Amino acid sequence: MDRAAPDPLQAIRGRIDAIDEKMHRLLIERSGVIAELIETKGTSKPGDAFRPDREADMMRRMVMRHEGRLPLVTVEHIWREIITTFTAMQAPFGIAAGPADDNLAMRDLIRFYFGFSIPVSNCSTAEEAIERVARSGKDVALVAQGAAGRWWTGLAGPAAPKIFAKLPYIEVPARPAHLPAYVIGPPLKEVPVPDVRVLALHKAPGSEAAVAAYGGRVAADAGGELLVELPVAAALDDIFGAAGAGISDLRELGGFSQPIEFKAERVA
Numbered sequence: 001m002d003r004a005a006p007d008p009l010q011a012i013r014g015r016i017d018a019i020d021e022k023m024h025r026l027l028i029e030r031s032g033v034i035a036e037l038i039e040t041k042g043t044s045k046p047g048d049a050f051r052p053d054r055e056a057d058m059m060r061r062m063v064m065r066h067e068g069r070l071p072l073v074t075v076e077h078i079w080r081e082i083i084t085t086f087t088a089m090q091a092p093f094g095i096a097a098g099p100a101d102d103n104l105a106m107r108d109l110i111r112f113y114f115g116f117s118i119p120v121s122n123c124s125t126a127e128e129a130i131e132r133v134a135r136s137g138k139d140v141a142l143v144a145q146g147a148a149g150r151w152w153t154g155l156a157g158p159a160a161p162k163i164f165a166k167l168p169y170i171e172v173p174a175r176p177a178h179l180p181a182y183v184i185g186p187p188l189k190e191v192p193v194p195d196v197r198v199l200a201l202h203k204a205p206g207s208e209a210a211v212a213a214y215g216g217r218v219a220a221d222a223g224g225e226l227l228v229e230l231p232v233a234a235a236l237d238d239i240f241g242a243a244g245a246g247i248s249d250l251r252e253l254g255g256f257s258q259p260i261e262f263k264a265e266r267v268a
Contacts, residue, residue: 027082034086049091050140050185052164053192055083056257059169063260072262073175081115093138094119098126098151100144105179110142112177113167126151130184133161137186142167145180150223152200155184155253162187163198163254172262184254194255196229201250227253 062079066072087093097120100106110120121139123129129141131154141161143151155161165183168175182198198219201207203226208218216230230236236250 030082030086031089034089038090048189049087050164050188051190051192052183052188052257053194055165056169058083060260063170063262072170073172076170077112080113084114084118088118091138093140094121094136096129096132096139096141097122098129098141098143098147099124100179100181101146102179105177106142106144106181109167109177109179109181125149127154130154130161133184133186139185141184143182143184145182145219147220148222150225152220152227152253156200156251159187161185163256164188166196166256166259168259169257170260170262182254182256194232195258197232197255198253199228199230199250200225200253201228202226 059076059079062075063072066075095110095114095118097106097110099122103122107120110118121132123132123141126141126143126147126149129143130151133139133141134154145166155163161184163182163184167181167183168178203221203224207226211218211226211228211230214230214234216228216234218226219229220227232255
């Protein structure tokens, strides 16, 4: 008797099951490596475990190799869940969420980038969220770029919390979790050189033009001060020195890796 032809759908499902098992085993293997790391150096504070420069490099490499029909933001979300989970294994932390015009957008941003296993506390003001980071030494705050007031006052000084990332990191058309926000945490043990530095300065005639002339942008304007983002290559003396912009009391508040602007998906 002739044998029945193999069911092509069953074969495809078998391949999917094999891939799923392989991915699961690789995750288990990764967790084992993290367990070895913890055994070697012990648990640590988030300031010791967070490596925003390494995370940015991982995401850039992911974007460069991505292709096919799987949406890039789906891969980004999965990757962020993995990074957050293994970071929390080394250094447990929580999220202090500042308010936003759209609180659901803030919650979407948090869950997209930090997953569902990290505890989240809602704060009534951005200042309260930053104060929680300073007090606990292990929480991380998310502050919407459009937060009201001069919320960045608590970031000044070497021992104060600092901005170490800005979200969303990958900018694609019509992306989910699109609320622009700063990630603020305890001072990092290893402080990377950021692509973009964030500073606060007194608003003065010519200050905004000087920032724009060197490729920077004003992110917020409140209480007679500007919150500005500047390329790290821009020399502050050139911008605010002899140019006569009238700048005083310049304060470093942290920095972040330049977000990736992704124009279109590559389909094989």
